Amino acid sequence: MAAVTIESIRAAAARIAAHAHRTPVLHSRGIDALAQATLLFKCENFQRAGAFKFRGACNAVWALDDATAARGVVTHSSGNHGGALALAAKTRGIPAHVVVPEDTVPLKVAAIRAYGASVHFCEPTLAARDAGAERLVRETGATLIHPFTHPDVIAGQGTATLELIEQAEPLDALVAPVSGGGLISGSAIAAHALAPELAVFAAEPEGADDAYRSMQRGERVTDVVAATICDGLRANLGAVNFAFMRAHAVTVLPVSDAETVAAMRLVFERMKIVVEPSSATVLAAVLRHRAHFAGRRVGLIVSGGNVDLDHLPWQ
């Protein structure tokens, strides 16, 4: 298993401090009343490039030595990681190449280009994404920054929980979305280093429930074909990420897309913040799986805010 520890998360926090935002923690009396719990929302939708992904990408980019960095970075991404890596590369003044599935939300493609990266389209399969990224590595000498298995990415993602616990402790539980598993891995490592008794939950769409099935079966399930409106949560869980989830006894909480859309609307209405569907899974999970949270102080990672405002999902 890749070595990601609280020390590497603290090192990541120091490395990204000059570039990433320390995002606020918001709270809503109205939503607390609905959930019958105290919910503390770590607002990574306010993070640079609009999502927590900037933390991991920034850490990975700035961890490279100068000679390696100068050759640039490559990744594949259905959106937020691509934008995040593009911006992170820009903060260091190095080239970035992003392999993007053809079905990616246009807003996210535009963001990647706006940050100055080269966009390379591929078929929307994991194999095509991997192949495209490997070809770019061969051709350019750039370093592959995998969106969720790279240890520096996982450590960077963990910095959100490091901050959240400083801002909102004591917490009884933590909920983050799971897709490839970079965020949940970093979150669990940070959480248990600082608060060993804290219960860690992963919110996952029912239509992309490979993490749920993997944890139930005790081995990684890789044949789930994602069907969910949560465009940020369609990746399959990484092997290293699955290992971290088992090591930290993460409980996966499935949510339907309808529950996610209702939660997303509630966040817009009551909290007055813009979140993408993936981010709303955490509130959907708290509202559906109430027995885990009633009467407790719960930290929720609001993962991002990059939503197509012309096509909000309740419309």
Added chain:
Amino acid sequence: MAAVTIESIRAAAARIAAHAHRTPVLHSRGIDALAQATLLFKCENFQRAGAFKFRGACNAVWALDDATAARGVVTHSSGNHGGALALAAKTRGIPAHVVVPEDTVPLKVAAIRAYGASVHFCEPTLAARDAGAERLVRETGATLIHPFTHPDVIAGQGTATLELIEQAEPLDALVAPVSGGGLISGSAIAAHALAPELAVFAAEPEGADDAYRSMQRGERVTDVVAATICDGLRANLGAVNFAFMRAHAVTVLPVSDAETVAAMRLVFERMKIVVEPSSATVLAAVLRHRAHFAGRRVGLIVSGGNVDLDHLPWQ
């Protein structure tokens, strides 16, 4: 002129501290680059009841003596002040009556009811609103809390600028929307007490430009029939509010609805916060009237976030 001073604003701040949020000040690199200025957004969309109006209503409610308070409060409002007064009355456990024009946004009517106030519909004219409120005062013995001329309301609204200057000083300029003029009056009084050189601007829809015309003409213009998507900015400027605007040499900056909608969308996309059209006028004004703001540090009061999410104006 009603006596509203920095002392009454400071007293209001102390009076409402236990009930109102100290809202955050947000900042966007992307929007700064577009505006070529440093913009500090005071996020009253995160205020309780979703708008700055809670500050004034709360101050007015808690300034009443116990016997008077027990008879309740009355107001007329096209929306946010009604919700704010309803919630303020609830914090003190007293009755609230709100006279509401029939064409008010349904979301705002629902909010007033949700806070426990009695809603009384009237025709959408100022005369009908006044008559309805006066009748309720006679019938119930409750105290009329006018939405923008009441000195305790003006003092309460000024607390947003008091906080903003503490959070973001030094500022070169301040921009707030103008409708009846409660917010701009309180803002100008607070701003000039703390920073006499600070330039104070009012953003106003071209379709409801009575404040602009009044300031140009040097006397209050009361015959403008409002036609704007900014449902919070359709009231005519109050006499006392006009006097404060003149005393503080407030410059009114007109904006078109199209400019407001574009600015509103920009705030959703870049800042990831939900704002109502009225709130977006301030950014629209900064982007249109660039000569006043280029290279300066500008505070903007984001007045509220109570928008109908089923009918966003760019859709």
